[in-house]
């Protein structure tokens with residue numbers, strides 16, 4: 001069978017897979033990651049594929065899934081196991097069911113253990129194991145809904161009983177490989193050498209692993225379909241423009257500056273040092289006091305904060321409020337100071 005296959009690996013070893021049927025041009029993405037949406041879109045376009053589904057092998061706790069966002073952007077159904085708590089999962093599948101993508105048949109294998117909603121996808125000569133089976137490892141079982149007993153069954157009475165030649169494409173890869181085989185994992189995977197249930201369970205329970213970065217944010221986003229902080233910042237940054245520090249510095253030196261600088265930090269930070277002439281309006285009071293502080297909506301306003309993030313969000317808010325010429329400083333006051341640009345001290349209202 002002719003398939004189109006792209007493995008997309010990103011930082012922290014997360015793997016996602018774009019799979020397509022050559023004859024029908026239908027495609028699916030398994031475990032898409034939020035920062036790679038354009039990549040999947042570009043690959044699908046390059047291959048002449050039309051995506052039919054996005055699938056999460058489980059509720060991820062260590063990175064941001066793109067399924068919800070891709071579903072909304074491209075009008076695609078999200079496939080997850082029926083135990084998934086994500087309210088946006090449209091197709092809730094279970095063990096033994098088959099998802100049809102053109103002429104491809106993707107068989108669902110329910111494999112709880114890493115999470116209660118973990119599944120693997122078997123297609124032809126390969127299996128997409130999510131975090132159930134990794135190259136030289138297994139998914140951890142100490143995160144919410146993990147269970148080493150269940151993982152034992154999913155592995156030893158499920159995945160590992162497949163044809164030994166089956167290719168293994170996991171959800172994470174921490175070494176310089178693209179895939180492995182069931183045979184190789186059975187022979188070399190250290191965790192799988194604990195073949196007795198009690199030994200395996202004990203070993204999994206004894207693992208003392210660090211909590212993943214962004215655990216609470218990943219779970220919040222992946223379980224609710226809400227947005228990540230990085231996503232909110234990227235969305236704001238995509239609809240505002242920026243002004244360089246050099247440009248701002250040059251403009252405020254003029255006799256009649258043609259910009260109004262807006263400092264959206266807290267009062268103490270402003271008093272300790274701000275850009276000369278800056279108007280003070282903390283982000284938390286922006287909507288409520290904007291009429292009082294900024295009387296001219298046609299004025300060019302340059303918003304800044306300490307690191308350039310809050311100012312980007314605040315600029316997007318000002319745009320929403322009708323300040324069409326609001327722009328954000330490219331960078332924050334921290335860098336402004338480090339680069340030796342002018343700063344003055346004093347409380348608001350005395351500048």
Ligand SMILES: [Fe+2]
Nearest residue numbers: 059060061131
């Ligand atoms: Fe995971």
